[in-house]
Amino acid sequence: MVLQGKVALITGAAQGLGKAFSQALLRRGARVVLLDMKHVEGQQTGQEMADKFGPENSTFIQCDVTAKEQLDSAFNKASSQFGGLDLVVNNAGILDEVQWERCLAVNLEAVIRGTYNGLNHMSTQNGGRGGHIINVASIAGLLSSIPAAPVYTTSKHGVVALSRCMGHAMHYKRHGVRVNALCPSFTDTDIIHVTEDSMGKDFWMVPKTVQKLGGLLPVSTVVEGFLQLVEDDTQLTGAVMRVTLAKGIDYKQYREE
Numbered sequence: 734m735v736l737q738g739k740v741a742l743i744t745g746a747a748q749g750l751g752k753a754f755s756q757a758l759l760r761r762g763a764r765v766v767l768l769d770m771k772h773v774e775g776q777q778t779g780q781e782m783a784d785k786f787g788p789e790n791s792t793f794i795q796c797d798v799t800a801k802e803q804l805d806s807a808f809n810k811a812s813s814q815f816g817g818l819d820l821v822v823n824n825a826g827i828l829d830e831v832q833w834e835r836c837l838a839v840n841l842e843a844v845i846r847g848t849y850n851g852l853n854h855m856s857t858q859n860g861g862r863g864g865h866i867i868n869v870a871s872i873a874g875l876l877s878s879i880p881a882a883p884v885y886t887t888s889k890h891g892v893v894a895l896s897r898c899m900g901h902a903m904h905y906k907r908h909g910v911r912v913n914a915l916c917p918s919f920t921d922t923d924i925i926h927v928t929e930d931s932m933g934k935d936f937w938m939v940p941k942t943v944q945k946l947g948g949l950l951p952v953s954t955v956v957e958g959f960l961q962l963v964e965d966d967t968q969l970t971g972a973v974m975r976v977t978l979a980k981g982i983d984y985k986q987y988r989e990e
């Protein structure tokens with residue numbers, strides 16, 4: 734996808750990976766709608782983007798992705814303000830094994846809704862231009878045993894499965910919308926600063942695992958993978974991109990099913 738003039742909607746864009754993805758898209762001439770439930774941080778990031786790239790090229794909408802009416806309304810607003818959508822990035826996520834229902838609601842249910850909303854808005858069957866949905870999963874969504882984070886891991890496995898199903902050629906032919914999953918390993922953002930309050934007694938395993946894996950990925954490496962996926966012009970769909978310290982950026986290979 735050539736990004737110049739395209740319209741992107743990104744959830745969880747106030748900070749971390751979502752903010753970095755937004756900035757990378759704006760740099761390439763896309764217009765970006767930033768969604769986040771954090772009002773102060775979101776406004777601040779929105780202002781920063783407006784100052785750098787022009788107020789006409791981005792906007793911040795406060796939105797809790799788990800609230801159906803807020804998410805639907807944010808998609809409608811974004812689409813009417815910018816004249817349709819070309820790219821949806823379902824990125825908002827949390828790591829919470831204590832309030833695990835919330836973890837599933839943010840990381841999985843809202844990504845399902847965001848994927849369906851993206852299809853509704855971009856499908857050529859509904860008068861859309863076609864487009865691309867990128868669901869931010871995690872390398873945790875490809876590993877079979879992460880004992881400290883069972884629900885987070887389950888949610889990310891769900892995101893990978895969802896993206897592979899909705900990225901299938903059958904859906905792509907109907908809608909003209911590609912769906913792919915992005916699976917980074919531990920990256921230098923706030924989500925990994927876990928406590929006993931959010932993770933329970935096994936919280937110490939997170940820094941220990943990071944250490945074992947050789948450290949954190951810089952955000953810039955994940956942005957590099959993200960841009961490769963967005964700018965790919967081979968009609969890649971249903972793909973799962975991994976970003977790890979050990980192997981860099983690659984795609985998980987699946988046998989024909």
Ligand SMILES: NC(=O)c1ccc[n+]([C@@H]2O[C@H](COP(=O)([O-])OP(=O)(O)OC[C@H]3O[C@@H](n4cnc5c(N)ncnc54)[C@H](O)[C@@H]3O)[C@@H](O)[C@H]2O)c1
Nearest residue numbers: 745749750770797798824825826871917919920922923924
């Ligand atoms: N950092 C990592 O190690 C890592 C690795 C793999 C995948 N991921 C995934 O990347 C995504 C982005 O995370 P990050 O690392 O930038 O963390 P982060 O905590 O810095 O950012 C997450 C953002 O999501 C927002 N958010 C959370 N719940 C929300 C809700 N209900 N509605 C709207 N916004 C909400 C937060 O306010 C925050 O701005 C997440 O899906 C995360 O699971 C992160």
Ligand SMILES: CCCCC[C@H](O)/C=C/C=C\C=C\C=C\[C@@H](O)[C@@H](O)CCCC(=O)O
Nearest residue numbers: 871872873878879880881882918919942945
């Ligand atoms: C604990 C979950 C944190 C989630 C943050 C983010 O999404 C990144 C997750 C990435 C990978 C997690 C891997 C965890 C693996 C361990 O359980 C273990 O399998 C790794 C052992 C490494 C080793 O022994 O060398």
